[in-house]
Amino acid sequence: MKKSGFKPLILKVNTTKRGSELESLLHSEHTIEIEKLVVGGDGLGRLTFKEKSLVVFVPMAAPGDKLKIKIIKAEKNHLKGEILQIIKPAESRRPAPCEYYESCGGCSLQHMTESAQLAQKELILRDLLNRFIPNAKWELLPAVKSEFDFHYRNRIQLKAEGGKLGYFKKSSHQIVDISHCPIADKRISDSIPSVKSELTPSPEVVRYELRINHLEQFEYYKIGEDGEGLSFSQVNNSVNNKLVKAVESLVSAINPVFVSELYAGAGNFSFPIMAKLPTTRMESVELNPKLTEFAVKKLTGLNLQNRLTFVTSDCESFVKRGELSKELVVLDPPRAGCSEDVMSAVCKRHPANIVYISCHPANLARDMSLILQKNPSYKIKYLQIFDMFPQTDHFETLVHLSK
Numbered sequence: 001m002k003k004s005g006f007k008p009l010i011l012k013v014n015t016t017k018r019g020s021e022l023e024s025l026l027h028s029e030h031t032i033e034i035e036k037l038v039v040g041g042d043g044l045g046r047l048t049f050k051e052k053s054l055v056v057f058v059p060m061a062a063p064g065d066k067l068k069i070k071i072i073k074a075e076k077n078h079l080k081g082e083i084l085q086i087i088k089p090a091e092s093r094r095p096a097p098c099e100y101y102e103s104c105g106g107c108s109l110q111h112m113t114e115s116a117q118l119a120q121k122e123l124i125l126r127d128l129l130n131r132f133i134p135n136a137k138w139e140l141l142p143a144v145k146s147e148f149d150f151h152y153r154n155r156i157q158l159k160a161e162g163g164k165l166g167y168f169k170k171s172s173h174q175i176v177d178i179s180h181c182p183i184a185d186k187r188i189s190d191s192i193p194s195v196k197s198e199l200t201p202s203p204e205v206v207r208y209e210l211r212i213n214h215l216e217q218f219e220y221y222k223i224g225e226d227g228e229g230l231s232f233s234q235v236n237n238s239v240n241n242k243l244v245k246a247v248e249s250l251v252s253a254i255n256p257v258f259v260s261e262l263y264a265g266a267g268n269f270s271f272p273i274m275a276k277l278p279t280t281r282m283e284s285v286e287l288n289p290k291l292t293e294f295a296v297k298k299l300t301g302l303n304l305q306n307r308l309t310f311v312t313s314d315c316e317s318f319v320k321r322g323e324l325s326k327e328l329v330v331l332d333p334p335r336a337g338c339s340e341d342v343m344s345a346v347c348k349r350h351p352a353n354i355v356y357i358s359c360h361p362a363n364l365a366r367d368m369s370l371i372l373q374k375n376p377s378y379k380i381k382y383l384q385i386f387d388m389f390p391q392t393d394h395f396e397t398l399v400h401l402s403k
């Protein structure tokens with residue numbers, strides 16, 4: 001054979017022994033029982049392999065299910081399975097009310113009763129707090145339920161491509177074409193066929209927001225045009241009203257002279273606090289100028305200029321130049337939780353009270369752990385789940401930390 005200068009490249013694949021062992025389980029079939037749900041909504045089961053107990057996460061499983069599963073993914077320390085057969089269904093299991101549920105990525109818990117969904121959300125929060133803040137004392141108040149299990153969303157975001165309009169499929173970027181959505185407000189759900197008929201089919205994915213506006217009228221628009229649809233507002237009016245009332249009463253009991261509010265949106269909490277405490281001053285920080293513009297118009301109309309200031313800024317820059325309240329800081333960050341800069345500024349300022357509203361329990365637990373490590377003098381005075389998003393694994397948590 002003619003010699004060439006070519007040297008074969010030998011790739012050393014750095015798989016740990018455990019990793020390669022788990023990969024050997026790909027496509028294998030097992031019978032497991034589901035213990036509980038975890039953050040993200042998957043069921044957690046275990047299987048024994050070479051005398052080791054391995055965790056398997058299974059989407060659309062219910063705690064108590066006995067399932068035949070197939071391993072579809074092997075990570076370093078855990079596996080992912082898909083249900084092949086429900087051998088014995090959990091008591092909480094039910095046929096999903098929505099015909100699209102099996103494929104649609106919009107919901108993750110419709111296969112369980114609402115009371116079981118909520119019990120699992122509480123368990124998820126308890127597990128996280130026990131793990132992240134094992135030495136803290138807390139009492140979880142009974143969860144605030146949604147008045148409506150279905151048709152509660154005042155806005156939804158759908159994707160359109162070709163002639164299809166709907167949510168992405170579970171774990172995919174393909175669109176499930178829908179003609180109704182049972183978690184959306186009935187007026188939104190009933191409008192989906194007419195919206196679809198009005199759209200010009202697009203070769204690439206385009207997003208639309210469909211919503212009931214502040215005049216209680218249905219409207220829809222393409223997201224991305226003039227930043228529309230990128231503004232934040234709470235989606236479940238009845239639960240939001242209860243959340244606002246709870247925040248309002250916590251703040252009333254503190255009765256601060258000055259409040260700092262970070263991630264303020266359009267003033268969902270700021271305006272009710274202003275109305276409840278007629279001498280309190282407040283500085284509310286929000287990144288999205290559309291939201292602060294709305295808030296400034298509203299505060300001017302209400303003649304609150306001397307008491308309420310809206311600052312259009314990212315909270316990270318704000319905390320570097322502005323001074324936070326010593327009495328109360330209200331935090332309502334997006335799913336990622338508070339950034340490191342915000343956390344360290346809040347911990348450094350060490351306010352007497354922190355009211356934290358969170359839509360992601362794992363990031364809430366992380367942030368609470370940071371706060372309590374830096375300032376062990378805080379006590380958890382209030383802790384409650386607000387079930388803002390039935391049929392999905394998401395929920396809001398309200399926490400009051402006080403020195």
Ligand SMILES: C[S@@+](CC[C@H](N)C(=O)[O-])C[C@H]1O[C@@H](n2cnc3c(N)ncnc32)[C@H](O)[C@@H]1O
Pocket residue numbers: 232233234262263264265266267268269285286287288291313314315316332333334335359
């Ligand atoms: C969960 S929402 C809460 C909004 C408001 N508190 C409410 O209840 O309607 C989080 C808000 O934080 C804003 N936001 C996200 N990142 C931010 C940042 N780095 N600095 C300031 N605001 C931010 C978003 O625009 C959004 O309005």
